[in-house]
Amino acid sequence: xxxxxxxxxxxxxxxxxxxxxxxxxxxxxxxxxxxxxxxxxxxxxxxxxxxxxxxxxxxx
Numbered sequence: 001x002x003x004x005x006x007x008x009x010x011x012x013x014x015x016x017x018x019x020x021x022x023x024x025x026x027x028x029x030x031x032x033x034x035x036x037x038x039x040x041x042x043x044x045x046x047x048x049x050x051x052x053x054x055x056x057x058x059x060x
Contacts, residue, residue, distance in 0.1 A: 013044050021048055 022032040039047050
């Protein structure tokens with residue numbers, strides 16, 4: 001039997017569904033298709049944001 005520590009068993013990078021991420025952040029369909037071709041169906045938030053040509057504005 002192997003003991004798993006709950007603090008260490010969490011993944012270090014969260015992976016998102018690219019299509020669902022684009023829908024929730026109001027990214028248009030053309031940009032979504034381009035992202036799926038570049039990074040695949042699942043990617044980290046950083047990979048998605050770095051491959052966007054039109055980055056959403058951040059308001060403070």
